[in-house]
Amino acid sequence: MTKRRPAAAARDVLDQLAEAEERTTLTVDGHELPVSSLDKPLWPGQGRRKGATKRDLLRYLTRVWPFIRPHLADRPIFVTRFPNGVTGKSFFQKHWEPAPPFARTVKIHSAVNDRDGDYLLCDNLATLLWLGQMAGLELHGWFSRTNPEPDATGRSRKFTGSEAALERSILNYPDFIVFDLDPYLYSGREGHGEEPELHRRAFVRVRSLALRIREILEGLGLVTFIKTSGRTGLHLYLPIVRDLDFDAARGVAETIARHVRQERPKEVTIEWAVRRRTGKIFFDYNQNSRGKSLAVPYSPRRHPAATVSMPLAWDEIERVYPTDFTIHTAPDLLEREGDAWDEMLDARQDLAQVLGAESAP
């Protein structure tokens, strides 16, 4: 695993943040970025785990930038913003008009209103910190990228004009198949209508299922990667060569979901209705769709303890718990232990070849 030290630019930003009053203008790689309410609490903390302010968030984003960068690069980004912290109201933002001059955007056709819209790409630290300034805590990335390099150089980069053009483009070919495991196991302390909170019993079960899925795929000769969602679930990623489109990726995920549901019918559900998921782990294979997204690796989450979605090595999974990884603990761990997903994006597997499928005539 590679250990990355913060670059000079990042150290410079950390110095500015240490000295700044409640509001200031940061200079990030030569870009001016006004920031405000630096000491506003965004996470309240929970038990021994302390809360965090916007200054803490910006420090965190600066320190993890070298690790989060490859997972954001060339991907349309959605953000969940919490202007009054995670206990307040939130909204999910997809379109950015106008974006600041240093932020790159990409025009993509939207089938819903049949027009092209601007989507944000996060290719530099200034953009990431700008999202932090807007209390955009949760960073969601598409599973496909606008850049066909290095494995799909022939694919189209035309994303506008029509649904058909978008379908033919590289954005219709994901870099990985995701297995989103979400336990609908309630601790009993949730309020009416609330989602299940994180608790040990649920985590043990979702972990057991993740290990089983890894075992099944390993049996087929396929390597998977795991991260905490930062909330209650676990995310498994299967990086692939980009010659399967989203429909095929979803087909693969669905086949595996149905297989494990058959194997563990009392534990696993693929039901859409929340009521019918209760007491089981929801295996969400439908995430594998163009325009859908999961929290990117190292994204902060809305959990009161300021948890992050943490990539893990498989042999760690038995020893850890999601709240071990917060915006306070993760940067030190990363700089000390290295990045467990350092090779994830490069570990592309040719499913057709591994499975011995006949290629197209």
Next chain:
Amino acid sequence: MARAIWSGSISFGMVSIPVKLFGATESKDISFNLLHATCGTRLKQLRWCPTDEVEVPWSETVRGYEYAKDQYVTLTDEDFEKLPLPSRHTIELTAFVKESEIDPVYYERSYYLAPDERAEKPYALLLQAMEQKQLTALATITIRKKEQLCAIRPKSGAIALETLYYPDEVRQPDVDLDNTKVSERELGMAFTLIELLRKPFEPEEYHDHYREALAQLIDAKLEGREVVKAPPARETGVIDLADALRRSVEAAKKGGKARAAAKAPARRRTRTSRTRKVS
């Protein structure tokens, strides 16, 4: 010959004799599998955790010693490795005794020791010396994480090893005859009876009648086709999964109508999902 269950060496003064250990006895009991009476499927044993309500893989198990009701101290493999066991892979001879001095209640299991390559000479030497002296050696050996006392003696031209119980593993009888009187006349009658039945020990004369009857019953059931057949296993194996995945990948690569048809409902689900939480 059967597979060796242990290999190491006999340590005898300055001499070390490499040996392998083989079981000397085998049980011929007819064993049964438990089936589900209604469908005939062989039952599977699960390691089940009632707290988490999950099946537990071996990798998640740990040995716990119950020192008080529902209270355990746990030991890992590393803990066991750390235990001081001098007799690990050696059979350390410590004393020679007369066979008759060992009460049969101490005998646990019987094994044979066979010499390793090029160890025939010292093996034969120890065997012959014990035969001529008519003595049995006491020794310690560690088998399956447990250090055991054992007796080593000549038997049918080989060296036999019997594991022995430790004295604290042998219970004292709980029989009280202090108030029971036996007369000389009754004792005389018992002597007569014993003399009548006295003969040499010929184990070949003895059979397990219950086992023979059971085997006959099973044969009869097989003859009369009174047989319960297990239903075929459901197709859930990895091979079927690989096949299903291969088909979905092939369909995708070939494009075509089947795929277009499969697409519509997926798209619809995608749209409904807008109301779902973002995870």
